[in-house]
Amino acid sequence: MQQGRFCYSLKGVSVELNNDRSIMRPMNRGRPRTFDPDQVLENAMQLFWSQGYEATSLQDLLLATGLSKSSLYESFGNKQSLFEAAFTRYFDSRSQQMRERLQQAESPLGFIRGCLLSVLEDAQQQTPRGCMLVNVANEFSTGDPAVQPLIELATRRFRQVFEQAFTQAQACGELSTSQSPVALALFMHCAMSGLRTQAKSGIARNELLSVIDLVMTNLR
Amino acid sequence: MQQGRFCYSLKGVSVELNNDRSIMRPMNRGRPRTFDPDQVLENAMQLFWSQGYEATSLQDLLLATGLSKSSLYESFGNKQSLFEAAFTRYFDSRSQQMRERLQQAESPLGFIRGCLLSVLEDAQQQTPRGCMLVNVANEFSTGDPAVQPLIELATRRFRQVFEQAFTQAQACGELSTSQSPVALALFMHCAMSGLRTQAKSGIARNELLSVIDLVMTNLR
Numbered sequence: 290m291q292q293g294r295f296c297y298s299l300k301g302v303s304v305e306l307n308n309d310r311s312i313m314r315p316m317n318r319g320r321p322r323t324f325d326p327d328q329v330l331e332n333a334m335q336l337f338w339s340q341g342y343e344a345t346s347l348q349d350l351l352l353a354t355g356l357s358k359s360s361l362y363e364s365f366g367n368k369q370s371l372f373e374a375a376f377t378r379y380f381d382s383r384s385q386q387m388r389e390r391l392q393q394a395e396s397p398l399g400f401i402r403g404c405l406l407s408v409l410e411d412a413q414q415q416t417p418r419g420c421m422l423v424n425v426a427n428e429f430s431t432g433d434p435a436v437q438p439l440i441e442l443a444t445r446r447f448r449q450v451f452e453q454a455f456t457q458a459q460a461c462g463e464l465s466t467s468q469s470p471v472a473l474a475l476f477m478h479c480a481m482s483g484l485r486t487q488a489k490s491g492i493a494r495n496e497l498l499s500v501i502d503l504v505m506t507n508l509r
Numbered sequence: 510m511q512q513g514r515f516c517y518s519l520k521g522v523s524v525e526l527n528n529d530r531s532i533m534r535p536m537n538r539g540r541p542r543t544f545d546p547d548q549v550l551e552n553a554m555q556l557f558w559s560q561g562y563e564a565t566s567l568q569d570l571l572l573a574t575g576l577s578k579s580s581l582y583e584s585f586g587n588k589q590s591l592f593e594a595a596f597t598r599y600f601d602s603r604s605q606q607m608r609e610r611l612q613q614a615e616s617p618l619g620f621i622r623g624c625l626l627s628v629l630e631d632a633q634q635q636t637p638r639g640c641m642l643v644n645v646a647n648e649f650s651t652g653d654p655a656v657q658p659l660i661e662l663a664t665r666r667f668r669q670v671f672e673q674a675f676t677q678a679q680a681c682g683e684l685s686t687s688q689s690p691v692a693l694a695l696f697m698h699c700a701m702s703g704l705r706t707q708a709k710s711g712i713a714r715n716e717l718l719s720v721i722d723l724v725m726t727n728l729r
Contacts (some may be wrong), residue, residue, distance in 0.1 A: 341563065341648060343563035343564045344563045345710065371531075415651070415652075416649065416650045416651050416652035417650055417651060419647065419650065422710075423647060423706050424647055426649070426706050426709045426710040427639065427647040427706060428561060428645060428647070428648065428710055429565055429636070429709075430636045430638065430639065430707065430709040431636050431637060431639055431710075432635075432636035432709045437711060440710050440711065441710070441711055444632035444710050447680075468723065469583070472719050472720075472723060473705075473723075475712075475716055475719055475720050475723075476720055476723045476724070478703070478707065479700060479703035479704055479706075479707055479720045479724075480699060480700070480703055481703070482702065482703040482706040482707065483698070483699035483700055483701070483702040483703030483704075483706075484699055486643050486646050486647060486699075486702040486703070486706065487695075487698065487699055487702065489646045489647055489649075489650040489651065490646040490651075490660050490661070490664050491651045491657060491660065491661055492664070492695075496695055497696055499692050500692075500695050500696055500699045501694075503688065503692060503695075503696045503727075504696070504699075507723075
């Protein structure tokens with residue numbers, strides 16, 4: 290835990306609040322309320338990721354973000370628009386991390402295997418929370434006009450990283466060119482989503498590993 | 510619409526109520542209330558399948574089932590136990606339908622391809638509702654002590670049908686014996702779950718078809 294921060298647990302989710310006085314909202318009445326929007330979004334994202342949209346109450350959000358009800362409404366509109374901003378933060382940061390990992394990977398297919406294996410880490414948790422994109426797609430489906438474009442954008446971002454990895458794998462001779470990187474990226478997206486759901490279903494680690502081995506065999 | 514039944518739409522979900530007087534609850538006060546538990550469970554299942562657990566209110570359930578609050582509590586305990594019964598109805602009936610389809614299929618791999626293609630039908634809906642098992646696993650994860658055993662049981666039921674299909678496909682020479690039917694069934698379960706999530710993400714039909722083709726190529 291960093292200095293100047295404190296943590297608490299909300300329904301089993303660890304939440305970190307910043308108590309640096311320069312960015313906390315002052316207690317004096319009548320003074321403008323200030324907060325760190327980055328930390329607020331991070332806390333809201335962690336909460337929505339763990340609990341989903343419907344199961345997260347306004348009260349949960351106020352407790353996790355440290356905002357008053359009026360500050361939340363003034364700054365983020367409402368629960369759904371805060372959710373949209375939190376989900377955008379999720380796929381922006383996660384796709385950026387993936388691009389960096391691909392750049393640093395020893396080989397493009399090593400990166401792909403690393404993505405598949407990352408599901409095992411989540412599966413070790415008492416309650417795996419999966420990938421927020423998979424959770425959001427399954428909770429909302431295509432029914433919400435504001436969330437649907439975000440699901441499509443998130444999907445595109447992750448698929449682009451997979452496509453780049455398969456293009457590089459074919460360029461360096463690690464992978465045959467019998468399938469297009471676009472088709473392989475679609476298949477990889479399907480495999481990752483399926484594995485995430487299997488981890489959340491409580492499928493055993495050795496069984497998840499057997500699926501990962503089969504996916505890798507099929508890719509090569 | 511069958512005679513003696515009427516339909517209405519609740520949040521876009523068509524719900525059918527039985528108005529056969531022999532199984533409706535009488536309006537007379539003091540008389541024992543009767544209802545068709547099978548129809549109640551069917552209506553509850555359709556609703557939970559479309560909306561998920563958290564997004565379904567008690568009021569939605571009363572409207573969909575035609576029960577009074579006290580009848581629901583007397584007969585099913587509470588919202589969660591009604592959900593558990595409805596989910597059990599889902600995987601009991603769906604896995605039975607799959608076994609029947611496998612028996613009637615022209616070939617075991619034809620049955621497997623048919624399962625994958627069934628996702629396309631759902632994807633054509635304005636708001637695909639996916640597979641209830643995938644939805645429940647993603648909403649609950651492994652955190653609920655009553656729902657988790659049901660998720661495991663449902664997973665086992667569906668995987669058993671896939672295993673049986675792959676065993677038959679190997680026995681009739683349609684499929685090589687390089688992979689065990691158990692591993693192939695795990696992979697198929699992963700592919701189906703991933704495809705369901707892709708359909709709910711609004712992925713285009715031709716892209717879903719490309720994933721299905723790749724899965725089938727990999728199986729052979």
